[in-house]
Amino acid sequence: MTPEPHSLTGPDDLTPGPPPGCPAHAVGPQGLYRLHEVRDLRALYRRLREEHGPVAPVLLHDDVPIWVVLGHTENLHMVRTPSQFTRDSRIWTPLTDGRVKPDHPLMPHFAWQPVCSYAEGEEHKRLRGAVTAAVETIDHRGLRRDIGRATQRLVNRFCEAGRADLVDQFAEHLPMAVMCEVLGMPEEYNDRIVQAARDMLKGTETAIASNEYIMGCLRRLTARRRAEPADDFTSHLIGHPAGLSDDEVGAHLRVVLIASYEATANLLANTLRRVLTDPGFRAQLNGGQMTVPQAVEQSLWDEPPFSTILGYFAKQDTELGGRRIRRGDGLLLGIAPANVDPRVRPDLDADMRGNRSHLAFSGGPHECPGQDIGRAIADIGVDKLLTRLPDVRLDCPEEELRWTESMASQHLVELPVRFTPRPQQDVRSQPSHTPMPLPQQRAAWEIGTVRRPAPPAAPPGPRGPEAGAGAPRPHTGSAPTAVNAPAPSAPPVPEAAAGAGAADGRSRPSRWQRFLRWWRGE
Numbered sequence: 104m105t106p107e108p109h110s111l112t113g114p115d116d117l118t119p120g121p122p123p124g125c126p127a128h129a130v131g132p133q134g135l136y137r138l139h140e141v142r143d144l145r146a147l148y149r150r151l152r153e154e155h156g157p158v159a160p161v162l163l164h165d166d167v168p169i170w171v172v173l174g175h176t177e178n179l180h181m182v183r184t185p186s187q188f189t190r191d192s193r194i195w196t197p198l199t200d201g202r203v204k205p206d207h208p209l210m211p212h213f214a215w216q217p218v219c220s221y222a223e224g225e226e227h228k229r230l231r232g233a234v235t236a237a238v239e240t241i242d243h244r245g246l247r248r249d250i251g252r253a254t255q256r257l258v259n260r261f262c263e264a265g266r267a268d269l270v271d272q273f274a275e276h277l278p279m280a281v282m283c284e285v286l287g288m289p290e291e292y293n294d295r296i297v298q299a300a301r302d303m304l305k306g307t308e309t310a311i312a313s314n315e316y317i318m319g320c321l322r323r324l325t326a327r328r329r330a331e332p333a334d335d336f337t338s339h340l341i342g343h344p345a346g347l348s349d350d351e352v353g354a355h356l357r358v359v360l361i362a363s364y365e366a367t368a369n370l371l372a373n374t375l376r377r378v379l380t381d382p383g384f385r386a387q388l389n390g391g392q393m394t395v396p397q398a399v400e401q402s403l404w405d406e407p408p409f410s411t412i413l414g415y416f417a418k419q420d421t422e423l424g425g426r427r428i429r430r431g432d433g434l435l436l437g438i439a440p441a442n443v444d445p446r447v448r449p450d451l452d453a454d455m456r457g458n459r460s461h462l463a464f465s466g467g468p469h470e471c472p473g474q475d476i477g478r479a480i481a482d483i484g485v486d487k488l489l490t491r492l493p494d495v496r497l498d499c500p501e502e503e504l505r506w507t508e509s510m511a512s513q514h515l516v517e518l519p520v521r522f523t524p525r526p527q528q529d530v531r532s533q534p535s536h537t538p539m540p541l542p543q544q545r546a547a548w549e550i551g552t553v554r555r556p557a558p559p560a561a562p563p564g565p566r567g568p569e570a571g572a573g574a575p576r577p578h579t580g581s582a583p584t585a586v587n588a589p590a591p592s593a594p595p596v597p598e599a600a601a602g603a604g605a606a607d608g609r610s611r612p613s614r615w616q617r618f619l620r621w622w623r624g625e
Contacts, residue, residue, distance in 0.1 A: 151171065178438075181415055190416070194418065196433075199431070250277075254534075287324060409438055411439065411510050
């Protein structure tokens, strides 16, 4: 990005330092702010919008220049115009002229990879078509069942303790458990793969080893599904007519697993934090004025899982938001600042129910294909957790909550809570805060209107054709009536038949009496 002399991107219109009280404390060449050294990005984005409008110049590590797109309309134009902007970083000027070194801290985020998120044209259609088709094969009823059972298992781990950390013990585990099931490797889900995913995203010294651990899981899965296809995402991705190679399958599985994991873990944590710290928000949920899906959607507006995405690159000289963008310039997709653009949200306290025009899942050709999976995990996870633990409450002052923040996302470190200890529940049952034991199932032959003791055995009577020959035999079951239904009225007893047994002095019941006993279930 090369500022033009006397233009809006030149040094003359930039304040040489942050104003008093501004959390943006790091200013580089030409008065541009270094995003990676800013403690409060929300405050900085507000200041940049006031100074530069919807598109502003900033710096990355090593003072590499880039544009951050702040406007909602401008971001949509960028992601929906592949003729002008691409995700292929190989045309980025600072990369081609050597200003971005191979060891640049953000290289894993914008280094080109042979996956659909970086491809365009026919190659994008081929790769994205395979991913989209595999997503469309997911049984959403089965998915919701899997999410519910995974939620029940996780809550069972801590429900008897009366306290928990909903980040470490819930939000960071539920997406991984569900995605391992979706991909077809439920046996790989454990604490180790969750820790590896978190470690990769933190960029620690062990990030490379953690990435190799996850890739090892995905390579084993790919080889297994090549040999034995099943009805899961991986098998459908492998079997797609696009004919993805093993390397392409592994790379796409990694993107799907890690992106969905990080985004959904943040979404769960953010939604639960809002419920626990905003009494009005929780009251609307408890009072039925807001559904859990609506609460999740509000969270996507206010605290999107990814605040920015690195990055887009100009394929030609163009203009965006009143700025001249040169070929090879890089741009950040500003999700968080776009969601609070005053032109689309003049009142940030306004209710956004039913409005899905936020950019939490990006847009255009690279819009997240699995966004409905993320929504389902958050909807069901939050709903079932609150059903199991209705009195859950924050176990620390709200101001003590901490986040790890980067340009890409803001991740809640912990969310300690307390609640009344509850017993574990069957993972296959519907969650309840007052679980009742299931009624013992009766055998089919026991189902009847009224269970009466068996009548005393009658003394043996004379046998012969006249002693009940041809009478209906008593049924071993009951009459076909519903449980607890009133017993049907017996047909009227003819007087002759009623007195037949007594008239001849025999103790054996008549055919009609035996029929009545059978009818009543005696």
